[in-house]
Amino acid sequence: MFNIGRPVTGENFYDRSRMLKLLIRFIQDGQDAMIKAPRRYGKTSLIKEAFGEAKRKMLYVDLRRETRFETIAEKIIDYGYEIMGLQGFAARAGKSVVDLLSDAEKELSLDFGLVKASIRLLEQKERKEGHELLAEALDNLFAIAKSRGERFYVVFDEFQDIGEFGYKKDAVLELLRGTIQHHERHVVYYFLGSIETIMSEIFENRKSPFYNYCRRLTLEPFDYGEIETDLIAAFRGKGIVFEERKTLRACIERLSGHPANTMVVMQNLYYIALEKDIKTVTSDDIEMAYEAGYEEVLDLVEEYVREIKSKKHFHDVIYRLANGLPQRLKGPALRQVYRGLENMGHITRIGRGDYRINDGFLVEYLKEG
Numbered sequence: 060m061f062n063i064g065r066p067v068t069g070e071n072f073y074d075r076s077r078m079l080k081l082l083i084r085f086i087q088d089g090q091d092a093m094i095k096a097p098r099r100y101g102k103t104s105l106i107k108e109a110f111g112e113a114k115r116k117m118l119y120v121d122l123r124r125e126t127r128f129e130t131i132a133e134k135i136i137d138y139g140y141e142i143m144g145l146q147g148f149a150a151r152a153g154k155s156v157v158d159l160l161s162d163a164e165k166e167l168s169l170d171f172g173l174v175k176a177s178i179r180l181l182e183q184k185e186r187k188e189g190h191e192l193l194a195e196a197l198d199n200l201f202a203i204a205k206s207r208g209e210r211f212y213v214v215f216d217e218f219q220d221i222g223e224f225g226y227k228k229d230a231v232l233e234l235l236r237g238t239i240q241h242h243e244r245h246v247v248y249y250f251l252g253s254i255e256t257i258m259s260e261i262f263e264n265r266k267s268p269f270y271n272y273c274r275r276l277t278l279e280p281f282d283y284g285e286i287e288t289d290l291i292a293a294f295r296g297k298g299i300v301f302e303e304r305k306t307l308r309a310c311i312e313r314l315s316g317h318p319a320n321t322m323v324v325m326q327n328l329y330y331i332a333l334e335k336d337i338k339t340v341t342s343d344d345i346e347m348a349y350e351a352g353y354e355e356v357l358d359l360v361e362e363y364v365r366e367i368k369s370k371k372h373f374h375d376v377i378y379r380l381a382n383g384l385p386q387r388l389k390g391p392a393l394r395q396v397y398r399g400l401e402n403m404g405h406i407t408r409i410g411r412g413d414y415r416i417n418d419g420f421l422v423e424y425l426k427e428g
């Protein structure tokens with residue numbers, strides 16, 4: 060019922076109805092988009108759920124887990140053929156091209172030139188620059204989609220890492236943008252990222268090749284009303300009710316609707332109810348679940364704090380922010396620290412000189428000492 064740690068879909072997926080509807084419409088219309096949000100806010104879950112609901116197959120590429128553009132290029136080619144019903148194209152091209160070509164001819168109603176182009180690309184993969192190979196693979200995918208009158212989907216998760224592949228970020232972005240802008244509606248792209256400053260730099264800076272390229276979405280915390288309703292229904296489904304609805308609401312607000320933290324607390328609450336074999340949860344149970352959830356995330360929070368303390372002034376600034384104290388640092392020095400904390404994903408700018416700490420448990424920790 061509550062799932063922690065991995066992206067969630069289906070019956071474990073809560074809230075987000077507005078975003079989900081919008082994304083499904085984008086998917087159906089072939090509209091490219093980027094989604095940014097702090098860590099553990101549910102970006103990956105949202106995109107997976109949207110594709111599941113839209114009943115479309117996407118190629119999901121997590122740039123944080125990838126190390127080479129070459130491997131991504133192979134996945135892109137594989138994805139195109141897999142959708143047409145031919146599995147393991149890249150691996151087979153490495154073994155027997157003759158077999159592959161004859162199977163492709165039998166099984167796919169596809170211009171043969173395109174199949175040959177895919178094979179040629181794979182054969183030359185070590186001789187090309189990684190980002191060029193990536194662009195050519197995407198062009199090949201587009202050519203296949205177009206010739207079949209199909210629409211394919213590529214999702215780049217953790218897109219802010221695009222500059223970490225050994226090629227100059229600007230050059231990669233320039234080439235990618237130049238390539239994918241011609242793929243309109245035949246290959247549709249989604250870009251997800253958790254380092255908001257870098258994502259903004261890529262998609263909102265006038266000088267960036269991706270400036271104004273696609274629809275931009277920001278994933279906010281859970282909607283208090285919607286998650287409250289969803290949680291009540293989920294517990295009711297297990298025969299468990301809340302003694303007082305307002306204590307659940309207070310708990311959600313205390314967690315500032317942080318998706319992952321909310322789920323950790325709710326899972327603890329569910330286990331408490333099971334363990335005590337109770338059908339009605341009280342405010343004491345909720346308090347206990349909150350404490351247990353906090354304990355569970357404490358290691359992570361302590362790691363955040365260690366990281367924050369390793370940079371001069373960072374801890375002082377975020378400590379003051381958490382405790383509502385005036386900042387000692389001023390002007391450009393303060394702005395630089397804010398930017399650094401934003402880059403680390405800990406704070407989000409919500410107005411002029413106004414910032415929010417993204418993780419409520421971190422706030423709690425900083426308030427303690």
Ligand SMILES: Nc1ncnc2c1ncn2[C@@H]1O[C@H](COP(=O)(O)OP(=O)(O)OP(=O)(O)O)[C@@H](O)[C@H]1O
Pocket residue numbers: 062063064065066067071072073074075096097098099100101102103104105253318319320322323
């Ligand atoms: N819509 C949701 N319904 C239920 N739980 C959710 C939802 N979104 C996020 N969560 C909770 O948050 C956790 C993290 O979700 P997910 O991995 O999708 O976030 P993310 O933003 O992609 O994180 P990361 O930046 O680490 O990749 C999930 O394991 C789940 O516990």
Ligand SMILES: [Mg+2]
Pocket residue numbers: 102103104216
């Ligand atoms: Mg993710």
